[in-house]
Amino acid sequence: MALPKIDLELARQSIVSGLRKYVFEIAGKRGGVVGVSGGVDSAVVAVLASQALGPENVRVIVMPSASTPKSDIEDAFLVAKRAGVPEKNVELIDIEPILGSFDRALGGMTNVERGNLAARVRMAVLHQRAYRYGSLVVGTGDRSEILIGYFTKYGDGGVDVLPIGGLYKTYVRQLALHLGLPERIALKPSSPRLWPGHEAEKELGISYEVIDEVLYWLFDVGLEPGEVSKVAGIERSIVDKIVEMHRKSTHKREPPPIIRPAIRYL
Numbered sequence: 001m002a003l004p005k006i007d008l009e010l011a012r013q014s015i016v017s018g019l020r021k022y023v024f025e026i027a028g029k030r031g032g033v034v035g036v037s038g039g040v041d042s043a044v045v046a047v048l049a050s051q052a053l054g055p056e057n058v059r060v061i062v063m064p065s066a067s068t069p070k071s072d073i074e075d076a077f078l079v080a081k082r083a084g085v086p087e088k089n090v091e092l093i094d095i096e097p098i099l100g101s102f103d104r105a106l107g108g109m110t111n112v113e114r115g116n117l118a119a120r121v122r123m124a125v126l127h128q129r130a131y132r133y134g135s136l137v138v139g140t141g142d143r144s145e146i147l148i149g150y151f152t153k154y155g156d157g158g159v160d161v162l163p164i165g166g167l168y169k170t171y172v173r174q175l176a177l178h179l180g181l182p183e184r185i186a187l188k189p190s191s192p193r194l195w196p197g198h199e200a201e202k203e204l205g206i207s208y209e210v211i212d213e214v215l216y217w218l219f220d221v222g223l224e225p226g227e228v229s230k231v232a233g234i235e236r237s238i239v240d241k242i243v244e245m246h247r248k249s250t251h252k253r254e255p256p257p258i259i260r261p262a263i264r265y266l
């Protein structure tokens, strides 16, 4: 069985009104800043942020590195246009020189170290811009990535609000089509592009179709792993791997534990 269908228009409306309320009323800010990559998550968030906050109150920052394909940069600009964000609010910031200076200062890095650093450099840029414009950093993490910990701690995880954090990747793709985004973007294979050729499903070793179905049975229905395997017809070892990804990434979803000192007032 595949994931059940959802009312996409209801999801859209509730995210738009929730985001508007959070940014303007609860946080008391003027707008939102979004890092747009050319991938589906940031495309959907850019459009929803524009609908929620007004296109003139949204800033789009495109931040390629050496491992970003040119076609992604073009898609990112197309997304900003489709979201109606005025050209003056769209910025291209090449992060390669910033990464280069870290490389020199740190004496070289592995692919993974450099990739996670790229995510943290983007986070730092987004917060600098957000502060300047009296805005919030609008995050692009989806429910699948959050539940399995597939994001860089204090990198793409270092955001102020998560409009699609309650939607599995499968639903984000459907919402992208519902919002009228091009199929090329809505159906683009998910890729963090943290190193050349880096693709999410290759690294994870499981497709999002399977991940989302397992997460649905575990977290929405509340079944045990053995039951999930039977109901979904998915090998037990795959279900266990997803459960393990969730368990091992608990620290990414929670604030750092404070080690409580023993205090005796004298």
Ligand SMILES: Nc1ncnc2c1ncn2[C@@H]1O[C@H](COP(=O)(O)OP(=O)(O)OC[C@H]2O[C@@H]([n+]3cccc(C(=O)O)c3)[C@H](O)[C@@H]2O)[C@@H](O)[C@H]1O
Pocket: 116, 119, 145, 149, 150, 151, 152, 153, 155, 156, 191, 192, 193, 194, 200, 203, 251
């Ligand atoms: N048990 C524990 N309790 C508290 N903290 C713990 C910890 N274990 C590790 N840590 C800390 O966490 C750090 C490791 O976490 P982290 O730095 O995130 O590193 P890590 O989870 O190893 O790598 C990030 C993963 O997210 C993927 N990613 C990143 C960015 C974007 C996207 C995307 O989909 O676009 C995907 C990336 O491909 C990679 O698989 C360690 O350096 C350590 O500081």
Ligand SMILES: Nc1ncnc2c1ncn2[C@@H]1O[C@H](COP(=O)(O)OP(=O)(O)OP(=O)(O)O)[C@@H](O)[C@H]1O
Pocket: 034, 035, 036, 037, 038, 039, 040, 041, 042, 043, 061, 062, 063, 064, 065, 068, 122, 140, 141, 156, 189, 190, 191, 192, 193
């Ligand atoms: N080149 C980039 N320019 C601007 N922001 C980026 C860039 N690469 C990554 N980001 C930011 O990091 C986030 C995490 O990347 P991620 O790859 O998970 O999202 P995505 O590309 O929008 O969608 P998908 O996960 O399907 O690839 C992006 O949504 C975006 O906010």
Ligand SMILES: [Mg+2]
Pocket: 037, 039, 040, 190, 191, 192, 193
């Ligand atoms: Mg991507």
